Amino acid sequence: MSTAEEKKYKKFITIVSIVIPIAVAALFGIKIPNVEPLSFLPPIYASINGFTAVLLLASVVAIKNGKRKLHEQLNTTAIVCSALFLVMYVAYHMTSDSTKFGGEGIIKYVYFFILITHILLSIIIIPFVLITFMRARLGNFPEHKKIAKITFPLWLYVAVTGVVVYLMISPYYV
Template sequence: MNNQEPLLDDKKYNKLIVILSIIIPIVVATLFRVKIPNVEPLSFLPPIYATINGLTAVILVLAFLAIKKKKIVLHENLMTTAIWCSVVFLVLYVAYHMTSDSTKFGGEGVIKYVYYFILLTHIVLSIAVIPFVLITYVRAITNNFEKHKKIARITFPLWLYVAVTGVIVYIMISPYYV
């Protein structure tokens, strides 16, 4: 992609963005409650999907640095990779919760409140960031770079926060996995 006039009207994607922004959290919440019987728990997945979250954070920072250095193709490739990392994370996260019971945080005192604050903000922002990522991506693929830059200034810190706090949540709860 280069700095041309917009190739496509990004507004034609709005309905799809709204649908995906609603459907993804609903499907995840629904599948989170589904337990597959007689299947070996996928208890090996949490460190893998936490690593993917960490990798996503690193990729987001590298993509930010790439665009600051005007390395547009590298930025595009990194952002596409970050999106795919998030998709893989989500699939693994849902698979884990469909085969395993949720782990309870065992910390006491102030650390318990810190954990739940980080977890709650992580969950809320992981839902909120979905339309931001989709809109930002659509504005890039339609060459609507001025609007892309504006929303990317919001999307980047939100997405980075979600990726980093995903790792923090894993680190904080990992001693309590069975």
């Protein structure tokens, strides 16, 4: 049975999970004229992805050692980092042309596989992260733990592949 507070969270989660991917897709196609490209951002947001991965791993270690408050703080920080990443990513793409991957042969297929799975899972992970967070906030720890077992590896994959995509495409930035 859902509580009133849980219903409120679920409505928010549904809206955010739909609006963010649509907004990112829409903003991706908008270029701000007469603005200096924010070409310094990719290594910063790639580093934020790497830091998010470290936070997630530390969070699992914390909860396995019974440090619930630290676990909560690490995950909250990981959510903030993911939001910062998103803002910087959109800002970069609104001021800069997309970089084309220049690799050839099998590496090109590896790159596109990683990129496509990264993008798809970055969309899918939004409601998972928010539901996992909501269940912890509401003190529903059995359900939190159940979904966290799905959320953690997906979110970690998105964070790590964000760094891998950057490293693979970085030689081709103009």
